[in-house]
């Protein structure tokens with residue numbers, strides 16, 4: 001194989017290893033990110049519950065105030081009963097008192113329902129808070145672990161990065177740029193072998209004349225379909 005291609009193939013092998021390292025870092029990080037966002041979701045839910053509870057408490061207070069006013073009205077009307085003379089006035093007052101009592105009773109029932117709802121929401125909030133506490137503890141441990149993992153991975157990456165720099169230094173700048181661009185757009189594979197006339201990057205057959213030129217191995221050719229740089233490796237000779 002052409003020397004320049006050999007260098008590119010070596011460079012690509014290093015780059016693929018570095019890609020794997022980068023992916024390992026990403027997956028460590030994204031696992032942690034998922035846990036963090038789960039925590040944030042639970043926190044938001046707890047806040048939501050707190051808001052519901054506060055609104056219910058406010059409503060209950062308003063109803064209590066109204067109820068007190070209604071009972072005051074009942075007492076006031078009851079004392080007026082002493083002063084009325086006619087049966088008609090008495091009947092009207094009695095009706096007014098009954099209505100006010102009934103209305104106060106309705107308030108009381110509403111307050112009871114609200115209290116039950118507050119209790120239910122408070123219990124749920126307590127449960128969520130407990131879960132959050134446990135999850136926070138786990139995430140803290142996980143964060144430390146992930147940081148240590150990433151640090152260890154990065155150490156290995158530094159060595160590889162230096163090897164990459166050395167290997168890239170052996171390749172002409174213009175070709176290196178082409179290689180880098182190809183890798184970006186062709187799923188990390190800029191240099192690819194050809195087997196039985198078929199490019200192993202896009203699995204399209206090379207035109208026969210192009211394949212014959214490639215077999216000679218002294219020029220660099222792009223695949224006409226995927227533009228990757230093609231190389232040909234003769235099959236290892238079988239020993240008899």
Ligand SMILES: [Zn+2]
Pocket residue numbers: 199200201202203204223224225226227228
């Ligand atoms: Zn191709």
